[in-house]
Amino acid sequence: MKAKYNVLIAVVLLLSLALSCASKKDYLVTIKTSYGDISLILFDDTPLHKNNFLELARQGRYDGTTFYRVIKEFMIQGGDVNKKEGTKVSTDAMIPEEIKPHHFHVRGAVAAARTSNPQRKSSECQFYIVQGRTWTEEELTLDEAKLHQYLRELLQKPEHQDLRQEFIELQQTGDATAIQSKLKALQPVIEEEFNVTLTKAVPVDRIQAYTTKGGTPHLDDEYTVFGQVLSGMEVVDAIANQVTDGMDKPEEDISMVIEVEEMRRAKITKQYGYKYP
Numbered sequence: 001m002k003a004k005y006n007v008l009i010a011v012v013l014l015l016s017l018a019l020s021c022a023s024k025k026d027y028l029v030t031i032k033t034s035y036g037d038i039s040l041i042l043f044d045d046t047p048l049h050k051n052n053f054l055e056l057a058r059q060g061r062y063d064g065t066t067f068y069r070v071i072k073e074f075m076i077q078g079g080d081v082n083k084k085e086g087t088k089v090s091t092d093a094m095i096p097e098e099i100k101p102h103h104f105h106v107r108g109a110v111a112a113a114r115t116s117n118p119q120r121k122s123s124e125c126q127f128y129i130v131q132g133r134t135w136t137e138e139e140l141t142l143d144e145a146k147l148h149q150y151l152r153e154l155l156q157k158p159e160h161q162d163l164r165q166e167f168i169e170l171q172q173t174g175d176a177t178a179i180q181s182k183l184k185a186l187q188p189v190i191e192e193e194f195n196v197t198l199t200k201a202v203p204v205d206r207i208q209a210y211t212t213k214g215g216t217p218h219l220d221d222e223y224t225v226f227g228q229v230l231s232g233m234e235v236v237d238a239i240a241n242q243v244t245d246g247m248d249k250p251e252e253d254i255s256m257v258i259e260v261e262e263m264r265r266a267k268i269t270k271q272y273g274y275k276y277p
Helices: 002-023 047-058 081-085 137-141 144-155 158-173 176-194 204-212 233-240 265-272
Strands: 025-033 036-042 067-071 075-078 109-112 127-130 225-231 257-264
Touching: 025 047, 025 265, 036 047, 036 233, 036 265, 047 225, 047 257, 067 233, 075 233, 137 204, 144 158, 144 176, 158 176, 225 233, 225 265, 257 265
Parallel strands: none
Antiparallel strands: 025 036, 025 257, 036 225, 067 075, 075 127, 109 127, 109 225
16 A cells, blocks of 8 residues: 555656656747847856847847858858947956857757957857858867878978979969868878877767758867757758858848747747757
8 A cells, every 4th residue: 555655746746846846947038130039048067148138129129130141151250239329348348268078069059259369258239150162080089180181291291393383373273172082182192291190079969960950060169059940940041141342241241129028838849849858
């Protein structure tokens, strides 16, 4: 009898916990543009960025700002509140980094822009949404920084003058595909010449994401990713495809209005398929 009672209590507690989790609420953020709406969720474990973004959005301070920097197969960046309001950027207002290894730059990631600073603090307002592209596992595991470092040393050697000239001519053509192909072909040569390994370990979840969904892996662990697009990636793609000038600014101003709606987490999961951790 006692055993049955304990089982009943356990079942009641589990049901209570499930109902409690289902009734919890979160915030659905919708960025409205002339190309359509982008809906996104902000992560609980990046609270400084989440709360800052929600506060700016609720106050309407993002409304009328633009996606002013757009790079196809990379990202769209906007939300320059300082420019809109005519205020100066304050280093005191920068947000401490909240870089988490499980939040990375997969397609649709929402991340904080920043200037170069050793603490990797984020802009007080500017953000970007990752478009990116798909990658091969070989591309992801190649340590490009080491490759270029040893390539420079290789090209300085007198016996490789012809190779150096070949690279100079390739750079003059601006053929990025040909340059990348040549680098790939030189990897085993460099590894043998300098007795080094030019590959790096990449977590399995990142390889899976970048080879299927795509993204911008070279930004990982340098910028705070604090959200994820739930719907509207076709809008991100449309914005990323706009004609830009030499500063990556779209020729057409693409302004935004941001709305915040409180919603049950269970509804967000049901409507968008987002699974809370």
